[in-house]
Amino acid sequence: MTAERAFDPRWNLEPQRKASRPERADPSALLGAVREDIRQTLRTGWIDPALEAAASYPAFFTAAWSAIRPNIGKSFLILARALRTEAVDMVRATMPAPDLRPTLRGQLSDEEVRRLEDSARAAHLATAKAQVVVHEMYRAVRRERIPGTGREEPPIRRGVPEWQRWMSFQPSPEPSRAILDEAAMMYQLPTPPIPLQLLARWPVALSDVWSHLKPVRSTRSWTDGVNRLRRMVLAGVATLPHPVELQWTALRARGFIEANRVEVADVLSAFDTSMASQTLTAALTWLAFGAPEIGVEG
DSSP: OOHHHHSOGGGOOOOOOOSOOGGGGSOHHHHHHHHHHHHHHHTOSSOOHHHHHHTTSHHHHHHHHHHHGGGOSHHHHHHHHHHHHHHHHHHHHHSOOOOOHHHHTTTSOHHHHHHHHHHHHHHHHHHHHHHHHHHHHHHHHTTOOBOOOOOOOOOOOOSOOGGGTTOOOOOOOHHHHHHHHHHHHHTTSSSOOHHHHHHTTSHHHHHHHHHHHHHHTTSHHHHHHHHHHHHHHHHHGGGSSSOBOOOHHHHHHTTOOHHHHHHHHHHHHHHHHHHHHHHHHHHHHHHHTTOOOOTTOO
16 A cells, blocks of 8 residues: 555645646646655655645646755765754753653564564654755745755665565554644644654554653753754755756746645645654654664665
């Protein structure tokens, strides 16, 4: 089951239909190919909800990804790794991050605990990458040009790792839904954060993580951490090699009008604002499941 079909329909974001959207006539096969390319390039078993929201406007979505994709290289991975490291350091320095595995082993099988560790590792890897991509896409829809350094970089590894292939967003068990709904409201998003969505199939684990996460989200340390990560991305995109700039005349010719651009900007603004908090959440969750080895996947 692919991630886009497995989303709980209550969480799907459908932007307000204030304007005609003839770009929806684009073939669905093209969208499917772009989604698959994003999964393979970012090496994740799902599509981040922010990118799924942008996919409601296929002309923009395909053009934006075409502009962003060349930057998924060595400098991109260095930036994502720096975000992960900073997020972990901030969590360790300012808040307790208990290892939940001993408690959960009395309630879940060894296989389930292993899958929880893999889910935490996948979210920790993916969320920092998504933070950078969402910011680039948001800058693009605002007509802000990211100039690029002009440096050429060798290709990087592609493909969803085997250990992630079982992961998908399945309909959540009833005990998890209240937490996910509360989390979506606290993060001011139409979807719960990815690290929590991946835990939803194990309500007891999700509840334990949420009980540690919820109190710290309102602290000054958390806010400072969010601001620090956002500044890192703002500066970090200037280190990427290729310019990101859309051809607006061509997009208008495909039916993506100014009203559509404003709608997408509003949607991506909410996600861009939340992404640093989600990166911190992923770091806390990773630590809560024993900081499983990242290896060379980053």
